[in-house]
Amino acid sequence: MGSLVLPLPVLAIILAAADALLVRWTQPWRAAEVGLFFHAYFLWACFGLVVLWPARLTLRFLDAHSRPWPAPGYDARPWIVLLGWMVLPVAVQATLDGHTTLVGFGGLAHARPWLELGGALAGGLAVLALLGRFLGNVPGVRTASLGVVLAFGVGLIPPSRAAPLPEASHAARPNLLVLVWDTCRADKLEPYGQTRRTSPRLSKLAEQSLVFEDSLSVSTFTFSSHLSLLTGVHPSTHGAHLGNMRFDPARASSSASLLAAAGYRTGAFVGTDVLSGRTGIRTGFEVYDDQVDPSVCDTLAWRCVHALQALAAQLVPALRFNGRPHWIQDFQRPGDEVLARAEAWIRSDDPRPWFCFVNLYDVHWPYVPEQGGAQLVRPYDGTVDGFLFRSDGWQPGYSMRPADKQHVNDLYEGEVFDLDALVAGFLDGLALERGGTAVLVTSDHGEGLGEGDTWNHDDVREPQVRVPLILRLPEPAPRGVRVRAPVSGIDVAPTLLALAGIAPPEEMEGRSLLAAATPRDAASPSRRGGEPEPARERWVDDRDHMRAEDYRCVLYRDAFKLVRFGQGAGARYELYDLASDPAGFTDVRTRHPELFARLVARMEERAAHANRGGSGDVRDNDVRDNAGDSSPALRALGYAGD
């Protein structure tokens, strides 16, 4: 029987080099990491050790049933057998992975993924057979040396750099900084009435800014909402949602693209894998820094380990770490790292004005304050912690007491305090307030913290959609102006364009916040119809669900809020009067039958428009496509609406 002593390390080097090269090739926008090849090598070597036993059994079987292969010459069987076993699990995972989504394995219930897998395995065997012929005709050591040298060189090739955009004149164009405090609800911030000291730095910024008191997110799903911030259109128009995490530039223009075309340098720095550049959201950004985890996590080898972890955690709940199936890799990068990258980019030597888009994921579940934030947590003798229902210590069936809810609120407020401190260091370090830079702070959605027993952000209750929106204009700027006009996340993109002196594209559904801040302009005829608009309609398209009956659509008009639960024939509606019931829990549709009918008709009209192919509501075929996904089981994997 041939020896596996030489093949194992050599194959690990070759596979690691190929894997590292693939990462560079598929994600050229990412910064080079010297350790990538070595980390990948470690993983592939581990794979080799794990499959050593089946490889030996296979070789023993071949010894008994075949001659040295191919004869006469060097016996290549150990190489071929070991390579096959090392690549097999990765090939299976990589093939099937294309048919799953963030929360759904439903795609695996069809024949196609398995046919693809069969094809991939047959193709792989053919390649191995050809390799066997080639390797059989040259001495093994020489082949190995050549392979190692080639692989090592290939694995260390630096990443390609995007060609710089042509410079354009930018006199008087301000720099644009957008800070998205992910999952940050407005009422936990001092500029929005919070009486505890959660956000001293944001208060200082607010004193120099326009503070929009009535600001809504357009979705409670991170990816959809961020795309709306960038494109100025509702999620139903850009079409991205939990079951379709892709940005299609044909459906909407990103403000990043428009600013880049106008001569801005554009950079985005994100703290969560939900906003991975692979989704296409990086369109228009010269630099898109989404390196949430070490780059080795993007190799085929790591993805296979990752899938095995998730599978194991689903089968054995004890393997979950506070609800998370991945004990090494997570969805999140700490805000200080994100801000450090953004600051380095802002400081880089480039004369063009810049647009910097930053996502800070720190306030998002789990609520684990550190540093100063822990001081906001009052003494508590219960068992609930910041991991909530996914905590390893959570007792199934336990009903939260008021003291538990207060504790969770304390933890959340502590996280807000910590993030505020991080942002303080960032803003003070750059001295952005000296002029020349517009700073916009907002969030992609809020968070339920026990109101009406709603938690997280998988519904459309007031705490889940009310977000901060603070705009500090470059000099000369109004100071400490509070704006009551109703605004929305889709207003961010047209505002950025207005600040840069760029006319918004016709399809943009939002309006500039600068106009909203000016009473005279706010009362002017609407941009499209030319008819005077008595009250602004604002929509929340919630697609953070995989089943049609869980969808929400919300229409805000004046002080009223209409919510549609579900979709199609099974849909039901509720109406809330936020003037008398600011939390929005009491259904008043029987008290206002005429208004209720009018708002329902308006929502149905929007849905019908969408089904004819226009923008507006969710399309029926989207619903059918996603209805087969088994979200409850997969939510147990640790995903609960990020």
Ligand SMILES: [Zn+2]
């Ligand atoms: Zn989010």
